[in-house]
Amino acid sequence: MSEYREVIDKAKSVKERSRSLGLIKPEDKNAALLSIACALEEQAPSILEANSIDMEGAKKSGMNLQLQDRLRLTEDRIKAMAEGVRQVAGLEDPVGRIMDEWTRPNGLLIRKVSVPMGVIAMIYEARPNVTVDAAVLALKAGSGIILRGSGSALETNKKLVRVMKGALKGTVIDPGCMELIEEKSHDAVNQLMGLTEYLDLIIPRGGADLIRNVVQNSRVPVLETGVGNCHVFVDETADPEMAGKIILNAKTQRPSVCNACESLLIHEDWLPNAKDILEKLIRAGVKIHSDQRIRELVPEADPATDDDWGREYLGLEISVKTVGSLDEAIEHINRYGTHHTECIVTEDAESAERFLKEVDAAAVNWNASTRFTDGFEFGFGAEIGISTQKMHARGPLGLKEITSYKYMVKGNGQVRG
Amino acid sequence: MSEYREVIDKAKSVKERSRSLGLIKPEDKNAALLSIACALEEQAPSILEANSIDMEGAKKSGMNLQLQDRLRLTEDRIKAMAEGVRQVAGLEDPVGRIMDEWTRPNGLLIRKVSVPMGVIAMIYEARPNVTVDAAVLALKAGSGIILRGSGSALETNKKLVRVMKGALKGTVIDPGCMELIEEKSHDAVNQLMGLTEYLDLIIPRGGADLIRNVVQNSRVPVLETGVGNCHVFVDETADPEMAGKIILNAKTQRPSVCNACESLLIHEDWLPNAKDILEKLIRAGVKIHSDQRIRELVPEADPATDDDWGREYLGLEISVKTVGSLDEAIEHINRYGTHHTECIVTEDAESAERFLKEVDAAAVNWNASTRFTDGFEFGFGAEIGISTQKMHARGPLGLKEITSYKYMVKGNGQVRG
Numbered sequence: 001m002s003e004y005r006e007v008i009d010k011a012k013s014v015k016e017r018s019r020s021l022g023l024i025k026p027e028d029k030n031a032a033l034l035s036i037a038c039a040l041e042e043q044a045p046s047i048l049e050a051n052s053i054d055m056e057g058a059k060k061s062g063m064n065l066q067l068q069d070r071l072r073l074t075e076d077r078i079k080a081m082a083e084g085v086r087q088v089a090g091l092e093d094p095v096g097r098i099m100d101e102w103t104r105p106n107g108l109l110i111r112k113v114s115v116p117m118g119v120i121a122m123i124y125e126a127r128p129n130v131t132v133d134a135a136v137l138a139l140k141a142g143s144g145i146i147l148r149g150s151g152s153a154l155e156t157n158k159k160l161v162r163v164m165k166g167a168l169k170g171t172v173i174d175p176g177c178m179e180l181i182e183e184k185s186h187d188a189v190n191q192l193m194g195l196t197e198y199l200d201l202i203i204p205r206g207g208a209d210l211i212r213n214v215v216q217n218s219r220v221p222v223l224e225t226g227v228g229n230c231h232v233f234v235d236e237t238a239d240p241e242m243a244g245k246i247i248l249n250a251k252t253q254r255p256s257v258c259n260a261c262e263s264l265l266i267h268e269d270w271l272p273n274a275k276d277i278l279e280k281l282i283r284a285g286v287k288i289h290s291d292q293r294i295r296e297l298v299p300e301a302d303p304a305t306d307d308d309w310g311r312e313y314l315g316l317e318i319s320v321k322t323v324g325s326l327d328e329a330i331e332h333i334n335r336y337g338t339h340h341t342e343c344i345v346t347e348d349a350e351s352a353e354r355f356l357k358e359v360d361a362a363a364v365n366w367n368a369s370t371r372f373t374d375g376f377e378f379g380f381g382a383e384i385g386i387s388t389q390k391m392h393a394r395g396p397l398g399l400k401e402i403t404s405y406k407y408m409v410k411g412n413g414q415v416r417g
Numbered sequence: 418m419s420e421y422r423e424v425i426d427k428a429k430s431v432k433e434r435s436r437s438l439g440l441i442k443p444e445d446k447n448a449a450l451l452s453i454a455c456a457l458e459e460q461a462p463s464i465l466e467a468n469s470i471d472m473e474g475a476k477k478s479g480m481n482l483q484l485q486d487r488l489r490l491t492e493d494r495i496k497a498m499a500e501g502v503r504q505v506a507g508l509e510d511p512v513g514r515i516m517d518e519w520t521r522p523n524g525l526l527i528r529k530v531s532v533p534m535g536v537i538a539m540i541y542e543a544r545p546n547v548t549v550d551a552a553v554l555a556l557k558a559g560s561g562i563i564l565r566g567s568g569s570a571l572e573t574n575k576k577l578v579r580v581m582k583g584a585l586k587g588t589v590i591d592p593g594c595m596e597l598i599e600e601k602s603h604d605a606v607n608q609l610m611g612l613t614e615y616l617d618l619i620i621p622r623g624g625a626d627l628i629r630n631v632v633q634n635s636r637v638p639v640l641e642t643g644v645g646n647c648h649v650f651v652d653e654t655a656d657p658e659m660a661g662k663i664i665l666n667a668k669t670q671r672p673s674v675c676n677a678c679e680s681l682l683i684h685e686d687w688l689p690n691a692k693d694i695l696e697k698l699i700r701a702g703v704k705i706h707s708d709q710r711i712r713e714l715v716p717e718a719d720p721a722t723d724d725d726w727g728r729e730y731l732g733l734e735i736s737v738k739t740v741g742s743l744d745e746a747i748e749h750i751n752r753y754g755t756h757h758t759e760c761i762v763t764e765d766a767e768s769a770e771r772f773l774k775e776v777d778a779a780a781v782n783w784n785a786s787t788r789f790t791d792g793f794e795f796g797f798g799a800e801i802g803i804s805t806q807k808m809h810a811r812g813p814l815g816l817k818e819i820t821s822y823k824y825m826v827k828g829n830g831q832v833r834g
Binding site for chain 2: 023102108110115215222250253356357358366371409412
């Protein structure tokens with residue numbers, strides 16, 4: 001593996017520069033973040049220029065249109081980015097919260113206080129808005145940030161980071177708390193994942209391959225985000241209208257995201273109600289992969305293979321399976337799900353309670369679309385990703401979720417007997 | 418690397434068997450744990466017999482006396498283990514707690530509820546009491562447990578696990594939720610660290626080498642425990658009597674543990690008070706490694722090398738350094754500390770506040786011995802280790818700290834617009 005001086009130097013420098021970030025007063029920190037928002041808007045023309053270089057490269061290299069769309073910036077998108085920064089600046093400060101406090105019989109006062117993680121590295125793909133989102137969220141949470149986006153977005157990211165660093169000059173936040181890794185080689189990512197001395201946390205954000213690579217190879221602790229094979233289970237007592245609305249929303253409102261529904265389980269006793277929603281899905285352009293009983297209702301459906309139960313389509317496709325019972329649904333979901341978001345539609349409170357307890361996922365929904373698993377929809381005001389692991393934080397990752405804590409212990413000379 | 422069927426089979430089986438552990442009623446779970454306590458006492462003779470085989474092996478192999486003492490079981494130690502189990506059974510159930518709850522403007526009720534981690538693997542050294550502690554804490558927290566102790570304790574551990582599994586027969590806890598890895602080869606540990614499919618968490622407990630190996634090589638998320646290069650900083654305004662009491666306690670009350678003091682920093686303006694406590698340390702058998710100014714006070718002290726500042730002696734040795742200011746003390750600790758427990762002795766509240774905020778450690782103590790960083794002393798009622806990492810949980814790891822959470826979302830047909 002090649003080693004890059006750039007990677008070590010930047011990680012080390014961010015570690016040092018960001019040490020005192022947690023001590024900055026909230027109002028000063030927010031003022032610094034607001035100056036990032038202004039700078040993004042003011043320098044929109046030069047950001048668009050840098051972006052056009054990346055877009056040209058993307059077209060030349062034959063990047064697919066969906067990815068091109070993610071890479072593309074517009075005046076409106078830059079405005080939205082700046083607006084996002086202002087929202088983050090306005091959120092409650094996640095550092096220095098007293099999370100718990102108690103006094104021991106010997107008089108020791110123990111206080112659990114939130115503190116920054118330290119240095120967070122974000123490894124992501126072509127969306128340049130992640131560059132700004134991640135940097136601002138990390139800084140607000142008192143952490144330094146190392147950014148490593150896709151090579152295809154390098155010119156845009158370089159410009160965005162230059163603009164943000166420029167905006168921080170003269171504020172309480174040292175611009176050196178933020179660095180972009182410019183080295184395009186994949187070895188730069190491998191190297192980052194070994195820098196336990198300088199990095200406290202790595203958050204991968206992107207496709208399944210990127211996430212798997214980081215989770216499997218990082219020595220730095222990881223917050224695993226994003227892969228969502230989310231199910232909607234329609235129980236025998238489900239209200240047909242409600243079920244239809246939830247399924248259509250969960251599948252088609254934004255099919256490319258991780259909290260979209262990828263698999264539909266239908267209780268066999270509910271099958272008589274199923275034809276209508278299945279046809280609605282087909283009319284909405286959704287390709288159905290299903291078992292035999294579903295295909296009897298909608299002959300347009302393809303036969304599902306075992307692969308389909310585990311697929312995250314991220315598009316207008318869905319697997320549909322008939323199940324004989326709540327137990328079968330729970331078992332199927334715990335086997336094929338990715339611990340992201342799972343939904344039951346039912347009028348039966350007892351079935352709902354069992355589903356919510358027994359299904360192993362970050363979010364378990366009763367009569368609500370899977371699409372709600374999101375930092376904004378949860379009311380966190382921001383989101384750096386959605387965790388599908390059990391350690392540290394599960395589900396939407398807002399500001400609180402990217403902090404740590406320490407115990408402050410106050411005594412008057414206590415010793416242990 | 419050799420692969421062992423035993424390791425995969427046991428990990429897979431514990432994953433399956435422990436799935437519904439989180440659903441057991443607390444009173445039934447506690448009854449099952451109490452039957453473990455009884456069985457340990459009833460079967461003490463056969464446990465002691467197994468232990469004597471390990472002890473014989475230890476003597477033959479020339480194991481040092483301190484390690485032999487850790488390995489040795491006695492009737493009293495078995496009683497203490499059983500008592501520990503009873504205490505854990507009596508603790509508040511950590512699963513199913515509503516940690517937070519709120520309603521969104523659209524009517525969604527979001528509830529954050531504690532849930533089991535899943536399967537926890539414990540990798541540890543020669544102390545057989547860890548076998549029982551870890552198993553009972555994991556089960557109480559609703560998780561399956563894979564135990565991998567030292568080869569030198571294998572007969573004892575086999576017996577302890579057999580006794581515990583026997584006690585669980587006929588209770589609500591499936592004895593298959595607990596397995597001991599018997600393969601002695603180190604490759605068995607390497608294999609465990611790759612089983613992301615079956616293990617949710619690995620906790621290493623033991624010496625620095627063991628912990629480093631797990632932290633650096635595990636793909637399964639790790640809770641790093643234990644290495645403690647803990648400092649006491651005596652500020653210029655420290656009360657001499659209090660400082661003396663705290664230093665003596667932190668260094669000598671139990672020098673072999675991770676929260677013992679390993680390094681003493683003395684403000685230069687306090688040096689006139691220092692001779693007394695330094696001589697007390699020497700009289701208590703403590704070897705001092707120090708800078709020149711300290712050696713002028715106690716000529717018995719050895720010169721400290723740069724290595725000494727980073728050493729965890731785990732015995733009757735201490736490094737002592739003069740510092741010119743609070744800033745120098747904080748900087749030194751943040752450079753050489755292991756983020757475990759750091760103490761300031763001072764009468765100056767402002768210095769104390771700065772120290773508590775700026776020192777990066779799981780516990781920061783003002784006028785209290787470092788020895789208090791402990792699950793029992795914190796009032797958690799139990800402890801599976803002390804975390805020195807920032808992710809997930811920091812400091813003493815009680816029952817709550819080895820659980821995860823999920824969001825239960827209740828709606829009445831909400832979809833996302």
